[in-house]
Amino acid sequence: MTSAIFDSHKYAKRLIDAGVPPQAADVQAEAMLEVMTQVAASSATVNMQDSKIDRLGTKIDRLDSKIDRSVAELKAIIEQAKAELTRWIIGFGVTILGVISALRLLN
Template identity: 45%
Template sequence: MNAAIFDSHKYAKRLIDAGVTPQAAGVHAEVLLEVMSQIAGGSMSGERMEARLGTRMDQMAADANARFGAVDARFDKVDAKIDQLASELHAQIADAKADMVRMMVGLSVLQLALISALLLKLTH
C-alpha cells in the first residue's frame, strides 16, 4: 500500500540534487521501493496474523464459556444436594421436637397420676 504512494523518480531526483551520483540515487530509490513493498506485504501478513489471533481468541473464549458452564452445572448440583440435606435435617429436627413434646406430655400425665395417687393415699 505504501509502495503505491512512493514516487521513486522524485526520491532519486532529490538525492541527485543533494549531490548523490545518479547511479547511486537510482539504487537508493530501488532499494527503498523494495523495502516499502516488503513492509506493505508484511502488514498484509500482519493482518492475517491479527485475523488468526482473533479467531484463536474467539475459540479460547468459547472454551472458557464451556468450562464455566460445566462449573456452574456442578455448583447447581452441589446447591441441590445442600438443599436436599437441609430439608432432611429440618424434617429430623421436627420429628425430634414432636418426640420431645410427646415425652413431656407423657411425663406430665405420669406426674399428675403419681401426685393424684399420693394425695388419695394421704387422704384415706
C-alpha cells in the first residue's frame, strides 16, 4: 500500500537529478520509504484503536441505558415497599388504638 503512495525509485531519481550522489540518493530514498511505511502502519493502528474506542463507547451507552432502567425499576420497588409499609403501620396503629379503647371500656 505504501509503495503505491511513495515511489522510492522515482524519489531517488529526483535527488540524483538535483545533484545528490546516486549512493546518497538511494540511502535517502530507502530511509524515506521506511519512514513512510512506519507512518502508514501507525495510522492504521490509530484507526484500529479509534474503531475499538467507538465500539467501547457504544457498549458503555448500552450499559448506561441498562443501569438507568435498573435504577428506575428499583425506585418503583422502593416506592411500593414504602406504600406497603405505610399501610401496615397505619393498620397496626388503628388496631392498637382499638385494643386500647376496648381495654378502657372494659375497665
